[in-house]
Amino acid sequence: MATIQEVLDQVAALPTAPKPYVNPYAGHRALAEHEQELLGEYARLADTIRRVAALSTILSSSAAHADLLTQMRVLERKMGLVLTLYKASVWATVQEQAEMAEAEAMAAAGADAYGLDMHPDAYNGDGANPYYYNAGAAPEESADGDDTVVMRQPEYY
Missing domain, CATH: 1.10.287 (Helix Hairpins)
Structure with a gap:
């Protein structure tokens, strides 16, 4: 060599x-x-x-040239991995900041900014709550104790 x-x-x-x-x-x-x-x-x-x-x-x-090329290829692969990880890290940071900004905007605006009365007793005059899927009746609890309420907004339908 x-x-x-x-x-x-x-x-x-x-x-x-x-x-x-x-x-x-x-x-x-x-x-x-x-x-x-x-x-x-x-x-x-x-x-x-x-x-x-x-x-x-x-x-x-020369053998020195071949050895140098081999070492450079290894370094190139490592740099490609570093670049990929760096891009992923930057993307995660940007997404996290966007989610935080959205959450802060939602918290600042509150539910009142959407014009919704989220109180469960807010029924129309006919006795139906327009914000529940089962708008003809009051919200029901399931037999297994799950009290999850699925709401809809009439202006989107």
């Missing part, structure tokens, strides 16, 4: 382009001046791409 320093030493040993670039097409008899310059730039670009390809081959084929 190559260490990072060994890879850097291999990169440093790569041949570099000579500092003053010499156009291989300069002075060619069959080419015009601007054609010579254009082909020279293409040759210079091709040389640069060859050097980059050689450098990337050395860097990507």
Whole structure:
């Protein structure tokens, strides 16, 4: 397994382009001046791409690179989990605040704000309570002692 320093030493040993670039097409008899310059730039670009390809081959084929990729994949999975948990936490906090605000608004408004008389003796003149499902009679208790009252609001029906 190559260490990072060994890879850097291999990169440093790569041949570099000579500092003053010499156009291989300069002075060619069959080419015009601007054609010579254009082909020279293409040759210079091709040389640069060859050097980059050689450098990337050395860097990507090393065992240090493969080990680093393996470690980065593990870290990426952990970060994905952390991000998911963070989003869930933020969502739970937002929902909790919304529920608290709604509960406070309901408590502040009270039942009177809805125009309902919640007293069980609030019957119409005909003896029926419009807020119970069994509006024709008074609320009944079940035989098993459950005194849960199911109410309806006439304006929604």
